[in-house]
Amino acid sequence: MRAVTRNAFRTLVRPLKNTLGARCLATQSNSSSGLSLPTAPSTRYTAVSHPENASSVTPKVQALLDRSDAYILPVYARPPIVLQRGKGSYVWDVEGREYLDFSAGIAVNALGHADEGVIETMRTAASNLLHTSNVYHNEHASKLAELLITLTQAEGGLGWTPGSSQSWSNGSSGAKVFFANTGTEANEGALKIARKVGKARWAEKTGMSWDDASCDKHEIVCFERSFHGRSMGALSVTSNPKYQKPFMPLIPGVKVGRLNEQEALKTLVDDKTCAVIVEPIQGEGGINAADVEWLCALRKRCDEVGAVLIYDEIQCGLYRTGYIWAHSTFPADAQPDMVTTAKPLANGYPIGAVLMRDSVAEVMTAGTHGTTFGGSPLACALGFHVLSRLSDKAFVANVRDTGGYLQERLGLLTHWFPNILENKVRGRGLILGLGFKNASHPGRVVEMARERGVLLLTAGADAVRLVPSLNIGAGEVGHAMEVVESVLHVLNEE
Numbered sequence: 001m002r003a004v005t006r007n008a009f010r011t012l013v014r015p016l017k018n019t020l021g022a023r024c025l026a027t028q029s030n031s032s033s034g035l036s037l038p039t040a041p042s043t044r045y046t047a048v049s050h051p052e053n054a055s056s057v058t059p060k061v062q063a064l065l066d067r068s069d070a071y072i073l074p075v076y077a078r079p080p081i082v083l084q085r086g087k088g089s090y091v092w093d094v095e096g097r098e099y100l101d102f103s104a105g106i107a108v109n110a111l112g113h114a115d116e117g118v119i120e121t122m123r124t125a126a127s128n129l130l131h132t133s134n135v136y137h138n139e140h141a142s143k144l145a146e147l148l149i150t151l152t153q154a155e156g157g158l159g160w161t162p163g164s165s166q167s168w169s170n171g172s173s174g175a176k177v178f179f180a181n182t183g184t185e186a187n188e189g190a191l192k193i194a195r196k197v198g199k200a201r202w203a204e205k206t207g208m209s210w211d212d213a214s215c216d217k218h219e220i221v222c223f224e225r226s227f228h229g230r231s232m233g234a235l236s237v238t239s240n241p242k243y244q245k246p247f248m249p250l251i252p253g254v255k256v257g258r259l260n261e262q263e264a265l266k267t268l269v270d271d272k273t274c275a276v277i278v279e280p281i282q283g284e285g286g287i288n289a290a291d292v293e294w295l296c297a298l299r300k301r302c303d304e305v306g307a308v309l310i311y312d313e314i315q316c317g318l319y320r321t322g323y324i325w326a327h328s329t330f331p332a333d334a335q336p337d338m339v340t341t342a343k344p345l346a347n348g349y350p351i352g353a354v355l356m357r358d359s360v361a362e363v364m365t366a367g368t369h370g371t372t373f374g375g376s377p378l379a380c381a382l383g384f385h386v387l388s389r390l391s392d393k394a395f396v397a398n399v400r401d402t403g404g405y406l407q408e409r410l411g412l413l414t415h416w417f418p419n420i421l422e423n424k425v426r427g428r429g430l431i432l433g434l435g436f437k438n439a440s441h442p443g444r445v446v447e448m449a450r451e452r453g454v455l456l457l458t459a460g461a462d463a464v465r466l467v468p469s470l471n472i473g474a475g476e477v478g479h480a481m482e483v484v485e486s487v488l489h490v491l492n493e494e
C-alpha cells in the first residue's frame, strides 16, 4: 500500500465532527494520485462551527485577549482565539475547540505539532548542553552542517546535480554553513557575506585594496513581491512599501526588478552588483514561482558581472516541494552560490542557516561575522533529527503524493468556481496557492475557513496559501478541501 493510501485510510476513518448542513460527497472519480476525487463541491461545512463574533468570546478568552492588549506590542492583527496545544496537524484553543492546521506556523511545523521524536531530542539535548555560545565547538552543529551539505550534494542543489558527492579528505566538503537563529538573520548573513565577496572580487579586478573608498561593487538586486525579513538589511530587499515606508531610509544601493522579466536583467544586474537575492517560489508575496529559463538568464548575468546569486528557500525549501530545495531539480546553469533556510529545520525551535559554495565562503575569516545563539547544541540537535526524518525516502514520497493530491483538489476548485478563482493553482508540492479575482476574498476565505475549524493563510494581495505539515494525510487534505469548497460555495451564493 502506498504511503499516502495508508494515511488516507488512517485519517478518513477519523470521525468528522462538523456535520452541520451535511451533504454526502458526490460520486468519486479516480485521480492521477490514485485517490478518488469528488465530482461536485462539498457543502457540508457551510455553517459556522467555530464562531468569532463578540458574543461568542467567553470571559476566559476575553481576559486573555485583554492581557495581551495591555502588554504585547500590537504589530499583529490576530483573531480572537487563543491556542493552547497541538498534536499532529491539529491544534486546540483554550476552550477546547479543534482546528485542522493548514498553516503549520507559516510553513514551520513540518513534522506537525508535539512530535514525539522532536520532544525526546529536545529533552536529551537540553539536559546535556543547551547553550555554549560560539566561543567553543559543539558536536551537533558540525553534524547538522554535514547533513545539510551531503544531502544537497546527493539530491541536487547549490550547483551540484543529483547523485554528486564530494569527499572532504582534502579538508573541505566544497561548501560551508553559517548557523543563525531565524530566516531574517540567515538572509542578513548572506547579504553581508555577498558584500564581502563583492569587495574581494572588485579588488582582484582593479588591483586596488578592497577597502578603497572607490570600491562600488556593493549594490544588491531583489524582486517585486519578495519577502526576505524585517531587519534593516533584509527589509531593504523586501520590496513591499507597506513594510518599508515607515522605516525609511533603508540601506542604499538596492535595485528592484520584476520576477521572470528577462529583458531588464542586463541593466538591473551590472558591474556594481555584488548580490542578487530571489525566492525560487515567493511565499509571502503570493506563491509566485520563478521560471527556470529566467533563473538561467539570471545566473548567466550574475556570472558576467561577478555577482553572488542567493536563493532564499526559507519558505519553499527543506522538502516542501518534494525535494530538499525548490531548485534541486533545476539545471546546472540555474543554480545559486548561496541558499538560505530556516523555518522547518528544527520544526518550530528557532534556527536559520546559510549554505554557500567554497568560492563564496573563502572570503570569511574569524571575526568577520557571528552570533551568540546561532548553532547552539539544542537547535542543531533538533535540526539534525528533523532533517534526518524529512529526508527519509518514504517521507519524501508521501510529500510528493499528498502534494499531488492537494494540487488536484485545488485544481477542481478553479473549475468549479471560475467567477472567484484564477484558473491555475500556484506553487508545487505542499507550498500551494489559490489566486483570487477579487482582492477582498483571500482574507475572507481565511476567516470563514477558520470559523469552520481550518487554519489557512493569505499570501500577497490576492492569494490563499496552503502550507500544511509535510506529514499531512490525504484524509486531512480531504477535510480541509471540503471546508474550502463549502466556503467558496457560500461566497459564490452572495
Ligand SMILES: Cc1ncc(COP(=O)(O)O)c(C=O)c1O
Binding pocket: 106, 182, 183, 184, 185, 187, 227, 228, 229, 230, 279, 283, 284, 312, 313, 314, 315, 316, 342, 343
Ligand atoms: C522567504 C522568506 N524569507 C525570509 C523570511 C523571514 O524569516 P523569519 O520570520 O524566520 O525571520 C520569511 C518569513 O516568512 C520568508 O518566508
